[in-house]
Every structure is written in structure tokens, then in C-alpha cells.
Amino acid sequence: MSELLDLLREPWTFEFMQRALIAAVLVSVVAAVVGSFVILKGMAFIGDALPHASFGGVAIAFALGFNLHLGGAIAALLTALSIGFIAHRGTVRYDTAIGIVFISGFALGILIVSTQSGYVVDLFSFVFGNVLGVSWTDVWLTAGLGGFILLAVALFYKELLFTAYDPSMAAATGVPVAAMQYGLLALIGLTVVIALQVMGIVLVLAMLVAPPATAQLLTRRLPPMMAIGALVGALSALSGLYIAWYADVSASAAIVLTATGFFFLAFLFAPGRGLLWQHRFTPTERA
Amino acid sequence: MPDNSPTFAPAVEVRNLSAGYNGHVALEDVTFSVERGCLAGLVGPNGSGKSTLLRVMLGLHKPWQGEVSISGPPGRSGRGHIGYMPQSELVDWSFPITVADAVLMGRYGRVGLIRRPGRRDREIATAALERVHLAHLAKRLIGELSGGEQRKMLIARALAQEADLVLLDEPLAGLDATAQHDLLRLLEELRREDKTLFVATHDLSCVAANFDHAVLLNRKVIAFGRPSEVFTEQLLAAAFQRHLLVLPGGERTLVGP
Numbered sequence: 001m002s003e004l005l006d007l008l009r010e011p012w013t014f015e016f017m018q019r020a021l022i023a024a025v026l027v028s029v030v031a032a033v034v035g036s037f038v039i040l041k042g043m044a045f046i047g048d049a050l051p052h053a054s055f056g057g058v059a060i061a062f063a064l065g066f067n068l069h070l071g072g073a074i075a076a077l078l079t080a081l082s083i084g085f086i087a088h089r090g091t092v093r094y095d096t097a098i099g100i101v102f103i104s105g106f107a108l109g110i111l112i113v114s115t116q117s118g119y120v121v122d123l124f125s126f127v128f129g130n131v132l133g134v135s136w137t138d139v140w141l142t143a144g145l146g147g148f149i150l151l152a153v154a155l156f157y158k159e160l161l162f163t164a165y166d167p168s169m170a171a172a173t174g175v176p177v178a179a180m181q182y183g184l185l186a187l188i189g190l191t192v193v194i195a196l197q198v199m200g201i202v203l204v205l206a207m208l209v210a211p212p213a214t215a216q217l218l219t220r221r222l223p224p225m226m227a228i229g230a231l232v233g234a235l236s237a238l239s240g241l242y243i244a245w246y247a248d249v250s251a252s253a254a255i256v257l258t259a260t261g262f263f264f265l266a267f268l269f270a271p272g273r274g275l276l277w278q279h280r281f282t283p284t285e286r287a
Numbered sequence: 288m289p290d291n292s293p294t295f296a297p298a299v300e301v302r303n304l305s306a307g308y309n310g311h312v313a314l315e316d317v318t319f320s321v322e323r324g325c326l327a328g329l330v331g332p333n334g335s336g337k338s339t340l341l342r343v344m345l346g347l348h349k350p351w352q353g354e355v356s357i358s359g360p361p362g363r364s365g366r367g368h369i370g371y372m373p374q375s376e377l378v379d380w381s382f383p384i385t386v387a388d389a390v391l392m393g394r395y396g397r398v399g400l401i402r403r404p405g406r407r408d409r410e411i412a413t414a415a416l417e418r419v420h421l422a423h424l425a426k427r428l429i430g431e432l433s434g435g436e437q438r439k440m441l442i443a444r445a446l447a448q449e450a451d452l453v454l455l456d457e458p459l460a461g462l463d464a465t466a467q468h469d470l471l472r473l474l475e476e477l478r479r480e481d482k483t484l485f486v487a488t489h490d491l492s493c494v495a496a497n498f499d500h501a502v503l504l505n506r507k508v509i510a511f512g513r514p515s516e517v518f519t520e521q522l523l524a525a526a527f528q529r530h531l532l533v534l535p536g537g538e539r540t541l542v543g544p
């Protein structure tokens with residue numbers, strides 16, 4: 001018994017693992033809350049577009065010798081807002097706007113990286129994430145930005161929800177819809193910024209989508225969906241770090257696979273809607 | 288044509304309005320007024336600009352030129368106080384909220400930014416649901432409603448806005464005869480409470496039989512006034528651009544293809 005406890009405790013005796021845990025849990029919780037809006041609006045594409053497009057900013061910062069995080073953050077925010085701007089003109093579809101901006105940013109990044117000779121390992125930590133390498137400064141920054149995002153969602157929850165559900169009606173009742181739409185894009189952009197370092201460009205999308213998608217199978221209303229999503233995200237971060245520690249594999253990949261594992265469990269076993277449930281009962285008996 | 292009796296001040300006046308999308312003209316030089324406390328129909332074929340007109344009146348779509356003035360009691364005039372029921376096809380019915388929550392959203396404009404809806408707002412939303420006989424489905428998800436129930440929910444949400452002027456976009460479409468009858472009774476009741484109702488529909492016979500006023504629209508205003516004056520064979524042919532059979536008979540005017 002005490003051996004098991006020792007095994008459970010061991011990773012956290014190292015300070016870099018403590019930092020990794022705090023950062024990963026913070027990011028997962030924030031991503032689940034913001035991601036709930038992303039999946040409700042069918043905007044999963046944007047969760048992929050922002051990190052990829054921000055690669056352009058990271059690469060520019062790298063080439064110019066500036067701070068890579070700052071480059072990525074500015075790029076993610078600019079991308080989010082320009083997607084909103086293009087879509088607001090109404091001349092192209094939303095997903096087309098996302099696609100164009102996403103491809104431009106990512107291609108720019110590749111172009112710049114291809115001109116850089118030599119050691120580009122710093123860039124790779126952005127592509128694949130480097131949760132085990134976060135500093136205390138990173139942790140505080142993540143906590144500060146994450147707290148800001150959660151506070152903004154809490155304050156404007158009612159307006160964000162109405163705008164996501166029925167923008168015309170929301171505007172008709174006096175909700176500042178354009179501000180809310182840009183605001184949501186900016187919040188998604190900021191979430192990508194804090195998630196980038198932990199998860200990497202390739203895997204940010206997973207943390208925005210997998211936990212809320214799991215929660216959506218377990219509840220059908222938004223507030224519990226955010227709460228369950230946050231819990232699933234936090235549990236994935238914890239288990240993923242254990243797996244990374246004991247199996248010596250990539251931490252971000254382990255976190256993401258745990259989260260998608262939760263999704264498949266819910267997909268199979270969710271009361272009322274899981275695959276197995278539907279096989280055992282006729283549709284009319286469903287709750 | 289408009290009723291000039293002094294007790295009926297116009298609730299809405301639209302003057303020389305033109306609007307459209309990316310150079311495509313949807314409304315051209317539209318002028319009419321709707322009097323306070325009346326049940327007015329906005330009639331025209333599909334694509335005639337009815338939804339666009341309602342959206343311009345609500346301030347959701349910017350017109351190219353012209354103006355819309357909304358009058359109401361002091362402090363309650365202007366666009367924030369117009370009730371609206373959008374066309375059902377444009378609502379996302381898969382969104383995971385309950386009927387009660389969706390109707391409560393009708394209160395959000397009144398509640399104001401950041402603040403939460405209070406007990407009074409919940410009571411108003413519940414009363415609106417009771418009024419359309421949907422209170423027993425309050426806890427259902429909106430995606431689990433039938434077509435007729437969906438329309439009732441949208442009407443309840445418009446009622447929860449407690450506006451004196453309510454714009455309804457195709458509330459009658461897809462309802463069976465009983466449901467249409469119920470809805471018309473509700474509209475009558477609301478009119479008696481001195482609300483002004485402006486209802487877009489392509490159902491001519493319903494407006495002919497039940498409404499006080501009609502605006503016949505096909506990009507331009509073909510006619511407006513009492514249904515008996517507006518629904519003449521000649522004007523309808525101009526609006527619908529094909530021949531319609533009009534059977535004037537007592538208090539009812541029957542219209543068919």
C-alpha cells in the first residue's frame with residue numbers, strides 16, 4: 001500500500017513536475033471552458049487554425065531573435081481577430097475565412113523556418129509542446145491569463161451564450177453581438193496562447209475539443225458541460241503526466257491520448273447516449 | 288389608405304427604404320406605416336423581401352437609404368424595445384439549452400450586460416410559456432420540440448421581451464389548422480392589450496380573414512391598407528406575378544391559386 005503511495009507521490013517530488021502539473025491542469029481547465037463554445041458553434045476548425053497560424057508569428061520572432069511566446073501570442077490574437085473581420089464582411093463563409101488565414105500563417109512559418117540554417121530545437125518545442133520545461137514565470141503567466149479568460153467567460157456568460165445560440169435575436173434584444181463575437185475569438189486566441197507551450201501546435205486542438213466533447217455526451221446543458229469538461233481536462237493532465245513519467249513518453253501526447261480515451265469511454269458507456277446503452281435499450285426507452 | 292382616425296398614432300413608420308445584399312436589391316423605396324394597436328400582415332411571395340424588411344426595422348441589417356421610426360411610450364421607444372420572432376428555419380435547434388432558458392433569453396436585453404436575470408425575469412418567462420401552452424415542456428431541450436412547439440417557443444420568447452411592438456416572421460408556416468387557430472387567437476388577445484403586431488407571412492387567406500391591415504410587398508410596396516382594399520385580383524397579380532383566384536364573400540375574402 002505504501003509502495004503504491006510512493007509511486008503516486010514520486011513524480012511530484014521534482015519541482016519541474018510540480019510546475020508541469022500546475023500548468024497542464026490550468027491549461028486543460030481553461031481550454032475545456034472555452035472549448036465548450038468552440039464545439040457548440042461547430043468551430044473546431046478555428047481551434048486548429050489559431051495554433052497553426054501562430055506558427056508564422058513564432059517563426060518571425062525566431063528569425064528576428066525576439067521572444068517566441070510573445071510572437072506566437074501576437075500571431076494567435078491577430079489571427080483570431082482577422083478571421084472575425086473577414087467573416088464579418090459577409091463575402092466569404094466563416095470556415096473559408098478560417099482556412100485562408102490558417103494556411104497563410106502556417107505557410108509563412110514554414111517559409112521562414114526553411115530560410116533558417118542550423119539549430120531550430122526551440123521551434124520544435126512549439127510544434128510538439130514542452131510541458132516539462134515550463135518555468136515558474138510561465139506558470140504565473142498561465143495562471144494570470146487563464147484567470148482572466150475564466151473571469152471574462154463568467155462575467156459575459158449570458159451574452160456569449162445568447163450570441164452563440166442566436167446572434168440575430170441577441171442583437172435584436174440589444175446584446176452587443178459583434179463585440180461578443182470578437183471577444184469570443186480573442187478568448188479562444190488567448191487560450192491557444194497559454195496552451196501552445198504546454199501542448200504544442202499540433203495538439204492544442206485536442207484540449208479544446210476532447211474534454212467538452214466528452215462532457216457533451218454526459219450532460220446536455222452548458223454549465224455542467226463546462227464543469228465536467230474542466231474535470232475531464234484536469235484528470236487527463238494528471239494521468240497524462242503519470243504516464244509520461246513512468247513510461248517515459250511525450251507528456252503532451254500522453255495528456256491528449258488520456259483525454260481522447262475519456263471521450264471514447266463516454267462514447268461507449270454514456271448513460272442514455274452511449275453506444276452500448278443504445279444497443280441494450282430500444283430508442284423509445286431513452287431518457 | 289391609412290386609417291386617419293386621431294386615436295391611432297403610427298407605431299412604425301418606414302420611409303423611402305431601400306436595402307439589399309452585395310448589390311442585389313431586396314427592397315426598393317418602401318414606404319408604409321403601421322398603426323398602434325393593430326394586427327398588420329406583411330404579405331408577399333417567397334423572396335419578396337419580408338424577412339429583410341423586418342431585419343432592417345430591427346436594426347439588424349443596414350439599409351442603403353431611407354428611415355424607420357419606431358414610436359412608443361417615453362423611455363420605451365426605439366429599437367431595443369421591439370419584440371422579434373425570427374423565421375424558425377434560421378434558429379439553431381441543436382443548441383443544448385432548455386425551452387425555459389431559451390425563453391428567458393427574451394429578457395436578456397432588459398437585464399443588461401453582465402447582470403443575471405432575476406426572479407421577476409423568470410416569472411415573466413414562465414408566464415410567456417404558459418400563454419402559449421408550453422409550460423409543461425419548460426425543461427425539455429429545444430431540439431426535442433415538434434415544429435409547432437418550436438414556433439410557440441419562439442413566440443413565448445418574443446412575449447418575454449414585453450415589447451409594445453412585435454415583429455413575427457412566418458409564425459404560421461407549417462402549423463396545422465388547429466395550431467394556426469390557437470396562434471391567431473393569441474394574436475387577437477395581444478392586440479386587445481394594445482400591442483402592435485406586424486406579421487410576415489405568405490399565407491394570403493389568413494391575413495385576408497383575420498388581420499386589420501396588410502402591406503403587400505414584392506421588393507416594392509404594391510399596396511397597403513385594409514385587407515379588403517389590398518387583396519384585389521389586380522394588386523395580388525402584381526405582387527405574386529401570377530393569377531390568383533379571389534372570392535370576395537361577406538366578411539371573408541378567400542384567396543387561392
Ligand SMILES: Nc1ncnc2c1ncn2[C@@H]1O[C@H](COP(=O)(O)OP(=O)(O)O)[C@@H](O)[C@H]1O
Pocket residue numbers: 308311312313331332333334335336337338339340
Ligand atoms: N443573407 C443574404 N445574402 C444575400 N441575399 C439575400 C440574403 N438574405 C436574403 N437575400 C435575398 O434577398 C431577397 C429577399 O429575401 P427575404 O427577405 O428573405 O425574402 P422573404 O422573407 O420574403 O422570403 C431574396 O432575393 C433573397 O435571395
Ligand SMILES: [Mg+2]
Pocket residue numbers: 337338339374456457
Ligand atoms: Mg423570409
